[in-house]
Amino acid sequence: MPELPEVETVRRGLAPVMEGALVNRLELNRADLRFPLPEAFAEKVSGRRIVSLGRRAKYLLIELEDDLTLISHLGMSGSFRIEETVQGDFHHARSKDSKHDHVIFHVEHDGKHQKVIYNDPRRFGFMHLWKRSELDLYPAFAELGPEPTGNALDADYLARRLSGKSQPLKGALLDQTVIAGLGNIYVCEALWRSHLSPKRQSGTLVTPGGRPKKELTRLTEEIRAVIVDAIAAGGSSLRDHIQTDGSLGYFQHSFSVYDREGEACRMPGCGGTVTRITQSGRSTFYCPTCQK
Structure with missing residues (x-):
């Protein structure tokens, strides 16, 4: 989709x-x-x-x-x-x-x-x-969270939404009431850029006082960056998606983990291998070596 x-x-x-x-x-x-x-x-x-x-x-x-x-x-x-x-x-x-x-x-x-x-x-x-x-x-808009590139999305906001949650980080970020429009591909890519495991409990990125840890601040920045990069590349032409002029998007050529199961991790100095797991019925791609 x-x-x-x-x-x-x-x-x-x-x-x-x-x-x-x-x-x-x-x-x-x-x-x-x-x-x-x-x-x-x-x-x-x-x-x-x-x-x-x-x-x-x-x-x-x-x-x-x-x-x-x-x-x-x-x-x-x-x-x-x-x-x-x-x-x-x-x-x-x-x-x-x-x-x-x-x-x-x-x-x-x-x-x-x-x-x-x-x-x-x-x-x-x-x-x-x-x-x-x-x-x-409109029913689909009533409870949507902020846009991933909008000013309303910052580390303090995510800290409030993730505080105390044991839900895996991947699932929390796919929740459209937390962030609107963020899908499977770009969650995988943002987590890899942030060195964060998709299996990590969401609440561990928040201090006991409810403040965002440095890891959450970096994740917020990488979410914004990966979306901006993907838009600049015209999106990812997987399956049926094409642009309005019939040309293809090219961000799929920049995937670091998504759909790269068994390939070497591209993080400099890592040496790990990209793994695929299933979370809530969906494929998750990540590097167990550098994503913790």
């Missing part, structure tokens, strides 16, 4: 085409994705201007006129692509099997007509409409 850096990469790719554009028509090739599409979806979106594109955790937010937001989740295989049109024909060749083109935005920006196409072979993604003024009430 695309993680936060992949969704942010999609947002940045779509913004130049969609922000400020008029949706001349919303074309629907089916009535549902993972869930039924909103009632009168095409009618409510067509004719509206797109004010801005945002993101909350792993959700793409298409802000429309009149206090309306289109909330999109990519699921396992969803992707957007941009195609220019000339007299109704595609200017560029289709980059995906068109039978999976389920939702098509026909947009106009400064006299230029383009198509923004949502393609989803497995149909695990979904789209909802919600009032922008009430986004905090």
Whole structure:
């Protein structure tokens, strides 16, 4: 499933085409994705201007006129692509099997007509409409923690959330009420950068007085750094994820532990071997030698 850096990469790719554009028509090739599409979806979106594109955790937010937001989740295989049109024909060749083109935005920006196409072979993604003024009430957002790159995430905040917890560190960081949008790949990478074992009890990073230890301060910094690095690389193109122009993300070439079971640890001077274990039904990759 695309993680936060992949969704942010999609947002940045779509913004130049969609922000400020008029949706001349919303074309629907089916009535549902993972869930039924909103009632009168095409009618409510067509004719509206797109004010801005945002993101909350792993959700793409298409802000429309009149206090309306289109909330999109990519699921396992969803992707957007941009195609220019000339007299109704595609200017560029289709980059995906068109039978999976389920939702098509026909947009106009400064006299230029383009198509923004949502393609989803497995149909695990979904789209909802919600009032922008009430986004905090959207069920998936109600209890989300701070963004991993936002100012609200710091060592003091994590100390408050982890204090007294015996839960393994990996599980605590995947809890979306603790940090929003942080997924399996980037938790593994941040823990490796911080020299912390995914099996370590969360509360051991907090002093008896509730203050963050130096290890927790470093972990907070590395969480932010790994997300920033992944966004700069265009995300990680695992399985179905591609960028809006059809190109791939490249952060997977920088993985230090994720999906590197049995390979030598890349930490200078370590000499250990990357190991895979299962935690809560998910694969965890780490180096037992340098992560304690």
